[in-house]
Structure formats: C-alpha cells, structure tokens
Amino acid sequence: MPPPSKVAVATGSVLRLVKDEASYHKEIVQQEQRIKKLDESEGDENKEYTLRQEKQALAETRKVLSSMQTKISAALEKLEEALEAHKEGGAEASAEDVTKANDAVVKGKEALRQAS
Template identity: 45%
Template structure:
C-alpha cells in the first residue's frame, strides 16, 4: 500500500482535530449539566447539605474549567492544520492531483473553518 499523500495527511489531520473539538464540546456540555444538577441539589438541601456534595461540586467545576482551557490551544492547532491543508490543496490543484482527494480535502477544510469560537458554558 503506498504511503498517503501530503494532501491526505493534511486532510485527516483537520478531520481528527475537528472531531476532537466536537468531543470536548460534548464533554463540556455534560459537565455543565452535572454542575447545575449538583448546585440544585445543594441549594435544595440547604443547611442539611453534606460536605461531600460541596467537594464533588468543586471537583466538577475544576474539571469543567480544565476542559474549557483546552479550547484555546486546540483552536490554534485547528487553525494551523487548516492553513497547511489550504497549502496542500493549492499544491494538489496546481499539479492536477486526484480529484477525489481534492474534494475530500475541501470538505475537511470547510469543517475546519466552521469550528466555532471557544464555548462560554
């Protein structure tokens, strides 16, 4: 099996990073829901809230902050991968590369450019 072309490698890189970013967004949403649920439980318990619930809430908030911190460097990596992919597409088009690879690369490029700003959950 021949080695993948630079265009294929760049395409797969963007696809992987976009998938990773989507996974972190999902994780952040789940963590946010858990934090809200814990806050509600503690509020409802009032004076009778145990110390463990407060500790668990603090840990969940810490995990949520850590997940949120991932988005800035991940966004930078996606931007770099998109730039490399644009260069590879230009090279492939000038060299009349395989049309199917170029099409897949353009689709991945759109996905990479569509990545939103870091969430503010």
C-alpha cells in the same frame, strides 16, 4: 500500496481536530449539567469537594477547547498549502483526496467560525 499523499494526511488532521472540538463542546455541556445537579442536591456530605472538582474539570476542558482553535487553524493552513501544491503540480493526490480536502476545509472554517 503507496503511502498516503500530503493532502490526505492533512485532511485527516483537520477532520480529527474538528471532531475532537465537537466532543469537547459536548463534554462542557455535560459538565455544566453535572454541576447544576450537584448544586441543587442536598444532603451530600462530599458536595463541596465534588462541586469543586467538577468546576476544576470544566475550567480545564474550556482551556483545552481554546487551544483547539489554534490547532485547527494550523492544520487548515497546512491543508490549504498541500492543496495549493497539488494545484501547482508539486504534490500527488487523487481526485477523491482533493474532494475530501475541500470538504475538510469547509468543516474546519465552520468550526472556527462557530467558536468565535
């Protein structure tokens, strides 16, 4: 079996990063809900400590999410370069790989647009 083409590898990177970004967004929502629930609760002797820890985790998740945009941009650039090389005949890729790559470009750009 031949090794995967550069287009296929770059496509996989973009799709993985887009999926990771979506999971970070879900995690932020869950953390905000936990913080709200903790804030409204009464009688917990560790409330202040737990609340501080949850807020710190939320801040760290937001920091990671901002760096994801940079990573997605870089991966998109590599994928577009690989697609261009394929069009010029310099890189081998199947028609299926090219179709997946074009879909990944759309998903990557959409993820960046939503983050803005």
